[in-house]
Amino acid sequence: MSDYLSTLNPAQKDAVLQNEGPMIIIAGAGSGKTRVLTYRIAHLMKQGVDSFNILSLTFTNKAAREMKERIASVVGQSEAKNLWMGTFHSVFARILRSEADRLGFPSNFTIYDTQDSVRLITAIIKEMNLDKDRYKPKQVLSRISSLKNSLITVRAYVNNPELVEADLHANRPRLGDIYKEYVARCFKSGAMDFDDLLLRTNEILSRFPEVLAKYQDRFKYIMVDEYQDTNHSQYLIVRALADRFQNICVVGDDSQSIYSFRGANINNILNFQKDYPEVKTFKLEQNYRSTSTIVEAANSVIEKNKTRLDKEIWTSNGQGDLIKVMRTISDGEEGRFVAKSIWENMMNKQLTADAFAVLYRTNSQSRALEDALRKKNILYKIYGGISFYQRQEIKNTLSYLRLLINPKDEEALIRVINYPTRGIGATTIDRLTIAANHYKKSIFELLTHLDQVDLKINAGTKTKLQNFVNMILRFQIDAKTKNAYEIADLVVKQVQLIKDLQKDGTPEGVSKVENVQELLNGIKDFITDRIETGEDASLTAFLEDVALATDFDSENKDDSPRVSLMSIHQSKGLEYPYVYIVGLEENLFPSGMSMNTRSELEEERRLFYVALTRAEKGAYLTYAQTRYRWGKLTDAEPSRFLEEIDERFLEYLTPSSPQASTNRFVDSSLFDTEPKTIRFQKPIKRQRQEFTAKKESIKPPSNLKKVRPSSGDTTNLFDTNIVVGSLVEHNRFGAGEVISLEGSGPNKKAEIKFGTVGLKKLLLQFAKLKVI
Numbered sequence: 001m002s003d004y005l006s007t008l009n010p011a012q013k014d015a016v017l018q019n020e021g022p023m024i025i026i027a028g029a030g031s032g033k034t035r036v037l038t039y040r041i042a043h044l045m046k047q048g049v050d051s052f053n054i055l056s057l058t059f060t061n062k063a064a065r066e067m068k069e070r071i072a073s074v075v076g077q078s079e080a081k082n083l084w085m086g087t088f089h090s091v092f093a094r095i096l097r098s099e100a101d102r103l104g105f106p107s108n109f110t111i112y113d114t115q116d117s118v119r120l121i122t123a124i125i126k127e128m129n130l131d132k133d134r135y136k137p138k139q140v141l142s143r144i145s146s147l148k149n150s151l152i153t154v155r156a157y158v159n160n161p162e163l164v165e166a167d168l169h170a171n172r173p174r175l176g177d178i179y180k181e182y183v184a185r186c187f188k189s190g191a192m193d194f195d196d197l198l199l200r201t202n203e204i205l206s207r208f209p210e211v212l213a214k215y216q217d218r219f220k221y222i223m224v225d226e227y228q229d230t231n232h233s234q235y236l237i238v239r240a241l242a243d244r245f246q247n248i249c250v251v252g253d254d255s256q257s258i259y260s261f262r263g264a265n266i267n268n269i270l271n272f273q274k275d276y277p278e279v280k281t282f283k284l285e286q287n288y289r290s291t292s293t294i295v296e297a298a299n300s301v302i303e304k305n306k307t308r309l310d311k312e313i314w315t316s317n318g319q320g321d322l323i324k325v326m327r328t329i330s331d332g333e334e335g336r337f338v339a340k341s342i343w344e345n346m347m348n349k350q351l352t353a354d355a356f357a358v359l360y361r362t363n364s365q366s367r368a369l370e371d372a373l374r375k376k377n378i379l380y381k382i383y384g385g386i387s388f389y390q391r392q393e394i395k396n397t398l399s400y401l402r403l404l405i406n407p408k409d410e411e412a413l414i415r416v417i418n419y420p421t422r423g424i425g426a427t428t429i430d431r432l433t434i435a436a437n438h439y440k441k442s443i444f445e446l447l448t449h450l451d452q453v454d455l456k457i458n459a460g461t462k463t464k465l466q467n468f469v470n471m472i473l474r475f476q477i478d479a480k481t482k483n484a485y486e487i488a489d490l491v492v493k494q495v496q497l498i499k500d501l502q503k504d505g506t507p508e509g510v511s512k513v514e515n516v517q518e519l520l521n522g523i524k525d526f527i528t529d530r531i532e533t534g535e536d537a538s539l540t541a542f543l544e545d546v547a548l549a550t551d552f553d554s555e556n557k558d559d560s561p562r563v564s565l566m567s568i569h570q571s572k573g574l575e576y577p578y579v580y581i582v583g584l585e586e587n588l589f590p591s592g593m594s595m596n597t598r599s600e601l602e603e604e605r606r607l608f609y610v611a612l613t614r615a616e617k618g619a620y621l622t623y624a625q626t627r628y629r630w631g632k633l634t635d636a637e638p639s640r641f642l643e644e645i646d647e648r649f650l651e652y653l654t655p656s657s658p659q660a661s662t663n664r665f666v667d668s669s670l671f672d673t674e675p676k677t678i679r680f681q682k683p684i685k686r687q688r689q690e691f692t693a694k695k696e697s698i699k700p701p702s703n704l705k706k707v708r709p710s711s712g713d714t715t716n717l718f719d720t721n722i723v724v725g726s727l728v729e730h731n732r733f734g735a736g737e738v739i740s741l742e743g744s745g746p747n748k749k750a751e752i753k754f755g756t757v758g759l760k761k762l763l764l765q766f767a768k769l770k771v772i
């Protein structure tokens with residue numbers, strides 16, 4: 001593509017043609033900042049700049065790959081290949097490989113991930129005989145991380161009374177000692193953690209002028225995308241490298257700064273203008289990504305932030321559709337609405353699944369969405385994260401459930417026999433495995449006969465094993481009288497699966513606790529659904545469902561188009577034709593943890609701005625009236641962000657008719673067709689609360705029919721109308737044919753072959769079938 005300049009508007013073109021000197025583009029979402037960077041690089045190369053002399057720093061490696069492809073289309077594959085392009089971490093890890101020996105690190109140094117770092121810190125805390133409740137490893141790591149990102153070395157820390165004082169106040173007087181030991185141990189192991197990749201780069205650049213000169217010389221042109229989210233350490237690296245030639249171009253949007261919790265510093269933008277008095281500032285004001293409805297709606301929200309640089313954004317794109325707002329009864333219904341709506345859009349608009357993204361505030365929200373998409377056989381991928389059922393804390397919890405259903409399940413047993421840690425070490429587990437093989441028994445059987453075999457295990461360990469076995473056996477007894485939810489809840493509480501996570505207080509810990517809670521919610525939903533459709537609601541059935549879900553994950557690894565699911569933080573810089581933003585409820589989005597100060601709330605608002613501006617053609621905003629949070633059904637209040645959008649951009653959907661409703665926040669249920677009232681919501685809520693409160697073994701709730709009347713002229717058909725061969729429609733599974741019938745009256749069941757899900761045996765009383 002040689003006519004790339006003609007694909008730019010005048011302002012973009014000016015920026016691309018500005019080859020030399022410091023420049024900054026601060027502009028709103030979708031205005032072509034990334035495009036300008038991309039073509040600017042291509043243009044430099046066209047002007048004869050050697051690709052080895054260009055460094056470009058992006059927010060994700062995926063963004064770097066995409067930019068490279070674009071550039072390759074202008075300058076050719078072989079030229080583009082040599083560009084230095086990637087995230088700060090990946091680019092500087094590469095540089096450190098050739099330079100780290102100056103600091104005494106081997107060139108093949110290991111990079112510790114967060115888990116490695118936590119493990120090391122835990123060991124240090126233990127060796128120093130410190131109280132691990134007072135010195136929570138993850139909190140300690142996060143403190144060390146923020147010191148490193150502010151370039152505060154151990155020595156600088158010790159000599160800074162203010163910092164030392166702060167940790168004294170936080171009841172962590174030995175933090176400096178831990179920091180020192182942690183750094184020493186990483187060094188001894190030839191390892192760097194993520195923060196070291198930046199800290200050590202800074203160290204090398206400041207201590208070795210010849211190295212600095214070498215890279216200053218190499219990187220004659222430097223570009224940084226998403227500059228608003230750089231931290232202090234990154235800022236210093238860029239400043240040092242650009243110091244000689246000052247050919248530095250940064251682009252960003254202060255309204256999209258969403259990583260302050262990781263040390264991102266919006267002042268870097270303001271500093272830039274001070275550091276380079278010669279700076280040329282470019283404005284891009286035209287948005288090419290979205291409809292005018294989306295652009296103006298996003299503007300109407302972000303205007304509410306007091307701290308922002310003044311800038312305009314407009315588009316000549318058409319008005320497009322109004323932003324659709326949907327209120328659902330529960331989070332489960334929200335998931336189903338999203339899946340159904342995506343399906344309908346795919347059909348009606350002839351789109352593939354990759355035209356859609358679903359964005360959420362917290363990762364645990366993916367569960368209800370994944371379940372609903374899977375049920376509709378819509379492929380999805382979790383972007384920058386792990387599918388719900390693959391997450392460690394979920395696998396651990398499920399392993400307990402698997403074990404109590406089938407104690408021979410060796411994989412599950414080995415996963416949890418020492419989780420949470422109960423002093424059963426790897427040697428003991430090895431011995432048990434060998435002995436079990438020898439006796440041709442399962443490990444669990446062996447454990448129930450510990451007295452009869454000599455495993456050379458000391459008495460203390462034996463007691464621990466005994467306690468573990470007894471606990472599982474007790475769960476098995478409980479499982480006889482409890483439903484799947486109750487038993488799972490009991491296991492989580494008694495095994496104290498989330499107690500440690502709860503204590504640690506870091507964002508990762510909180511997210512894990514939320515996930516485990518969400519698993520419990522999922523089981524509850526599963527039971528409700530299964531009872532409604534008349535299917536098996538047991539724990540075994542649930543585990544089977546999960547196993548199939550996991551299979552769905554691993555089976556579908558081809559490159560078929562998929563719906564993208566991701567947290568809003570992950571969505572920065574990306575764009576999709578249709579975007580669903582879910583969970584727009586107070587305390588969820590804005591997050592309950594970020595409403596204490598104006599600056600926290602403004603960061604949440606920026607997050608919302610990022611989310612909304614990902615959409616090209618259409619946006620859907622959904623919220624649930626009730627949501628299980630922290631194990632309780634809670635009433636949810638619509639997010640303030642919904643109210644902040646100028647009303648004229650919104651259309652309120654009602655489930656049965658996707659038409660506009662005139663009422664703001666109209667009450668609706670997925671199942672009613674008549675004028676909207678709250679008639680059906682209260683009974684459902686009450687019914688679900690009773691359901692939680694009673695905690696007795698599951699019986700079909702007798703009022704379910706009344707609570708969820710189905711649409712159309714559906715009647716209760718359990719003893720009329722339906723015969724073998726009837727064509728019927730189920731509101732979840734779609735159309736199907738009745739294959740056989742059994743039982744009578746309220747126990748009458750039909751085996752039905754559905755086009756969507758295959759064979760299902762349903763209790764007619766609850767199945768809400770319509771003859772078609």
Ligand code: ATP
Nearest residue numbers: 007008009028029030031032033034035288289573
């Ligand atoms: P964000 O703030 O979300 O990172 P951005 O400012 O980086 O957005 P880009 O991603 O570069 O914006 O551009 C948004 C979309 O608009 C892209 O699809 C891009 O290809 C398109 N676009 C940008 N400029 C033009 C133009 N002059 N003509 C046509 N399309 C354009």
Ligand code: MG
Nearest residue numbers: 033034035573
């Ligand atoms: Mg961009």
